[in-house]
Structure formats: structure tokens, C-alpha cells
Amino acid sequence: MVKSSSHNRERLFYERYANALREHGVHVPQLYWAGIDSDHTNWIAMEYIPGVFPQEQWRNNPAQIRMLCNLHAYCSGPISLRDDATWYRPKWDDEMTELAFTWFEGSSEGELIKQRLRDAQQKSQTLFVPHCCLSGDPNPTNWRVRSNGELVMVDWERFCEGNPAIDLAITMPNLGTEDLSLETQLARTYNRLYREMNNAAFQSDLDFALQIRAAKIWTVVEFIANAARDMDNYPKATIDYIVAHLPAFIPKLS
Numbered sequence: 001m002v003k004s005s006s007h008n009r010e011r012l013f014y015e016r017y018a019n020a021l022r023e024h025g026v027h028v029p030q031l032y033w034a035g036i037d038s039d040h041t042n043w044i045a046m047e048y049i050p051g052v053f054p055q056e057q058w059r060n061n062p063a064q065i066r067m068l069c070n071l072h073a074y075c076s077g078p079i080s081l082r083d084d085a086t087w088y089r090p091k092w093d094d095e096m097t098e099l100a101f102t103w104f105e106g107s108s109e110g111e112l113i114k115q116r117l118r119d120a121q122q123k124s125q126t127l128f129v130p131h132c133c134l135s136g137d138p139n140p141t142n143w144r145v146r147s148n149g150e151l152v153m154v155d156w157e158r159f160c161e162g163n164p165a166i167d168l169a170i171t172m173p174n175l176g177t178e179d180l181s182l183e184t185q186l187a188r189t190y191n192r193l194y195r196e197m198n199n200a201a202f203q204s205d206l207d208f209a210l211q212i213r214a215a216k217i218w219t220v221v222e223f224i225a226n227a228a229r230d231m232d233n234y235p236k237a238t239i240d241y242i243v244a245h246l247p248a249f250i251p252k253l254s
Contacts, residue, residue, distance in 0.1 A: 014034055093121075
């Protein structure tokens with residue numbers, strides 16, 4: 001499989017970090033070659049993994065969560081990205097709130113939605129403290145299955161630092177669950193694996209589940225904010241779903 005990009009993030013990830021993470025239990029495609037051409041386009045040639053991650057396995061998958069836990073545990077020590085401007089930086093700032101709100105302008109509850117977005121922005125800031133490295137985008141379509149059944153993460157454009165809740169939230173389809181059931185399942189599974197490595201839970205299951213919900217809200221707000229800049233490259237059906245359902249989820253942060 002060959003990929004090209006104007007940005008050097010994924011090429012540098014494979015050159016600098018992939019081997020070490022692979023040895024630590026994070027399944028990453030094998031890199032065959034990486035380089036940059038005279039037009040400053042970055043290229044990587046890597047293992048092709050055709051197996052699709054089955055949709056029926058997307059919710060609270062232990063193998064998936066164990067690999068994320070391995071990633072977070074390793075990166076909390078040997079790797080630090082905070083002083084390198086190359087890497088993606090997750091954030092929620094005023095500009096993102098204003099861009100996201102453009103989808104709700106003219107709504108009968110517009111001012112209430114704007115205030116709730118601002119409140120959620122404030123509450124989300126702990127997510128971006130660099131606790132450990134993250135995949136940054138472990139959504140279900142960014143996993144493949146080798147012929148031996150191994151799950152592999154294949155997209156590392158958003159390799160970054162932050163709270164593990166960000167990665168867990170992105171594994172959840174849609175907006176999560178209104179009753180916090182899936183978020184709580186994810187928190188319990190992660191904490192069980194985290195205890196095996198650290199002899200302590202990352203957070204209490206409830207607190208961590210709420211962090212996962214906050215992270216999910218951030219991911220969809222970021223999505224519609226980016227879509228407001230470039231609507232042609234974002235699926236209208238996904239935007240419509242988020243705009244229809246997000247206002248009911250934001251108050252559930254409390």
C-alpha cells in the first residue's frame with residue numbers, strides 16, 4: 001500500500017516511532033519505504049492489510065482497547081511530542097465554538113445552544129493536558145484485520161498527546177449512549193487493563209466515563225467546525241446527524 005501527503009506527520013511517525021510501538025504490543029503496519037520527493041510530497045510504502053474490522057465488533061472491543069492501553073502506557077514515558085510543532089494538537093478554542101455554531105444559527109434555541117457549546121468548551125480543557133500519546137483517530141474504519149486475526153491501526157496522521165478518553169471516545173460509533181452505558185463499559189474495560197500495567201485505575205469508572213462523553217462531544221464539534229470551513233469534503237448525512245442530535249447530548253456533561 002502506498003500513501004502520499006503534503007504533511008510529514010505520518011511519514012515521521014513510521015520512521016521514528018512505529019518500530020518501538022510495535023515491540024510494545026501496538027499493531028502497526030510494516031513500513032517498507034518512506035521518503036519525500038522534489039515537490040515536497042511525503043510518501044510511505046507499507047504493508048497492505050485487506051481485512052475490514054467487522055461492524056459487530058465495534059463496541060467495547062477488548063483487543064482494540066488493550067492495544068490503545070499499550071500505546072498510552074508506552075508513550076507516557078519514552079515519547080514526548082509537546083516540544084515538536086510537527087504533530088497534531090487537539091484543542092477546543094473560541095474559533096472552533098464559533099465555527100460549530102454556524103450550523104445552529106437561526107435555530108429557535110440558538111442562544112441556548114451557543115451557551116452550552118461555550119460551557120462544554122470550558123469543561124473539555126482537561127482533555128488536552130498531555131497525559132500520554134494518542135492515536136488521535138482510532139475510529140472503527142481506521143482498523144484492519146490481518147489473516148491471523150490481529151487488529152492493526154492504519155492511520156496515524158493525528159498522532160498526538162492528550163487524555164486517553166479522546167482515543168476511547170473516537171472508537172465509539174455515533175454520539176455514544178444517552179444513559180452512559182457504552183462509555184461506562186469502555187471505562188471499566190480500560191481500567192481493568194490499566195490496572196494490569198500500573199496497579200491502579202486511571203480514574204474512577206464514572207469519572208472516566210464522563211471524560212469519554214466529553215471527548216466524544218469534542219470530536220463531533222471539531223468535525224462540524226472543520227466542515228464549516230470546507231463543506232464539500234464532509235458528508236452531508238453525517239453533518240445533519242450531528243446537528244440534529246448534538247444539542248441533546250451537550251447538557252449530559254454535568
